[in-house]
Amino acid sequence: xxxxxxxxxxxxxxxxxxxxxxxxxxxxxxxxxxxxxxxxxxxxxxxxxxxxxxxxxxxxxxxxxxxxxxxxxxxxxxxxxxxxxxxxxxxxxxxxxxxxxxxxxxxxxxxxxxxxxxxxxxxxxxxxxxxxxxxxxxxxxxxxxxxxxxxxxxxxxxxxxxxxxxxxx
Amino acid sequence: xxxxxxxxxxxxxxxxxxxxxxxxxxxxxxxxxxxxxxxxxxxxxxxxxxxxxxxxxxxxxxxxxxxxxxxxxxxxxxxxxxxxxxxxxxxxxxxxxxxxxxxxxxxxxxxxxxxxxxxxxxxxxxxxxxxxxxxxxxxxxxxxxxxxxxxxxxxxxxxxxxxxxxxxxxx
Numbered sequence: 001x002x003x004x005x006x007x008x009x010x011x012x013x014x015x016x017x018x019x020x021x022x023x024x025x026x027x028x029x030x031x032x033x034x035x036x037x038x039x040x041x042x043x044x045x046x047x048x049x050x051x052x053x054x055x056x057x058x059x060x061x062x063x064x065x066x067x068x069x070x071x072x073x074x075x076x077x078x079x080x081x082x083x084x085x086x087x088x089x090x091x092x093x094x095x096x097x098x099x100x101x102x103x104x105x106x107x108x109x110x111x112x113x114x115x116x117x118x119x120x121x122x123x124x125x126x127x128x129x130x131x132x133x134x135x136x137x138x139x140x141x142x143x144x145x146x147x148x149x150x151x152x153x154x155x156x157x158x159x160x161x162x163x164x165x166x167x168x169x
Numbered sequence: 170x171x172x173x174x175x176x177x178x179x180x181x182x183x184x185x186x187x188x189x190x191x192x193x194x195x196x197x198x199x200x201x202x203x204x205x206x207x208x209x210x211x212x213x214x215x216x217x218x219x220x221x222x223x224x225x226x227x228x229x230x231x232x233x234x235x236x237x238x239x240x241x242x243x244x245x246x247x248x249x250x251x252x253x254x255x256x257x258x259x260x261x262x263x264x265x266x267x268x269x270x271x272x273x274x275x276x277x278x279x280x281x282x283x284x285x286x287x288x289x290x291x292x293x294x295x296x297x298x299x300x301x302x303x304x305x306x307x308x309x310x311x312x313x314x315x316x317x318x319x320x321x322x323x324x325x326x327x328x329x330x331x332x333x334x335x336x337x338x339x340x
Binding site: 029031032033034035060061062064065133137138141144145148151152154155156 | 228324
């Protein structure tokens, strides 16, 4: 049985792409299109892995899913760090942004929540509780969408590999 | 050596590990879609959980109220396109067991997925250029994308699972 290369490097690169594109202002709006960068990051990890595979090695859907999952998790972790950096540089405040979004949605927020938002506002961008929720939500969402990206890429690359076995690797 | 795996495939088509994965995926998508519908109702009642839900979905959507459907005068937690994508994926997942066998050999699902992506891009361009804006069209375009994405993912898992089962049979 052919030994497969490590999945760590492609997953790290995919994760880094997710983190950078999801954290940079303007570019991060791409995620508004159903987590585009997250899906593409997972797909990129699968693509890089397929390129590093020897010609006779099999590239399975499970490989794609695992690569996508890993890229998503790395993306969430790197993204959290990059997000903190961006907040300090660009004076961003997710707490205030959330408050505005909820106000725009049409109704008042619960009374007891106003105090929380004031805390978020005073903490200069990132309240520890808010940071914890953000990281948890990113981990959940990235792992779902990035896995989808990895599976779709694997499905497409499998056919390509079977059509052009000589060009693989 | 088993040279005729078709009979085995017929028996194992929707059994074992695939059904477990299918049930988990279906349950997850049903919960996700339920959260979309329920969140505006909770928010209307000033529910604490609804605020958390809106924040959670802010990771996947711009949540612009002008581009979203409304329930009880509250905008949904995701825009019309995302609503379409998730409902489309729910329809795709629920209909998968009924059509998968019929479509498996002939259906060009990858091409349809690409067509769905192009349809959404076209809708975005038309919308940005202010040539055509419609919430229903946006949701419909999203629905095709969600449907084919769900199909693509499930087909991939389904085929992977079957290949594994055949290998197990050969060994």
